[in-house]
Amino acid sequence: MSVELMVWDAPVPVSRDQARAAYLEVRKGEPVQRELPEVAKELPGTVTVYGDHVLVTMDLETMDEMSAQVFEVARAYGLVCYDPQRDLVHNVAPLGVYQGMQLHTGDGLIVHDPDLGLVHDVLGTMSPQNPFVALVTFGHHFIQVSPGYELEYKEGAMVRAEVAELEEVRRAFHEYATGERGFLSRHSWSAV
Incomplete structure (x- = not known):
């Protein structure tokens, strides 16, 4: 095929x-x-x-x-x-602020320096066939989510939060990609 x-x-x-x-x-x-x-x-x-x-x-x-x-x-x-x-x-644009950031999905997609629209759309593809989406800035930090909207963030220690809606996950990923960290104060995080 x-x-x-x-x-x-x-x-x-x-x-x-x-x-x-x-x-x-x-x-x-x-x-x-x-x-x-x-x-x-x-x-x-x-x-x-x-x-x-x-x-x-x-x-x-x-x-x-x-x-x-x-x-x-x-x-x-x-x-x-x-x-x-x-x-x-x-x-081609708009891009996030971290040069070399990578988008990874559970169904095998890997994109270097993904545009923000692609990140938004990929988050809507989570399913049993695509069990996670992650934005990774290797050597520094990452954010990832799995179906059920279990959000994980790592910058030093890894923390986890349950998020109720896809739009809030998209907002968190957008903030992460653009260098904002508002998502850290909006959610209740626990150590992993």
Whole structure:
């Protein structure tokens, strides 16, 4: 089985609905026979050009590793990347304040320097198939959550808090990514 990612240039951040609509429209069309754009030469997998959009096809077994490479190349070129399997869009900005921060999920997604919109959307994908989401600034601190909204934070000692709603989890992750720490005073934390 194969999976795809779509890469293209967009002047402003793209929502998941916009990315999904663009992908579906591109898939209705026919590939363009022309010289590959510079970015396409650096992408792994099988690359197909559809006008201003590039589709990258890869095997399901190599999806996590190759997707990370595609995200990295797209970011280097300032391009948007849409993952139709996960229904997630990777925009160039806005980013968090920690250079090198990583987004990890229980279903194998790893993104270096994720945009804040992606972090927001990924938090809505938690399920038995995706049992956690974490933002990690290696060597310093991290925040993670599991279904049921058990929030954990580590900066020195690790602490845990139960959070009632997804929107509060999203707020905590946004604050963490932007260097704010309001989430620490809003919740009752216990040592782990």
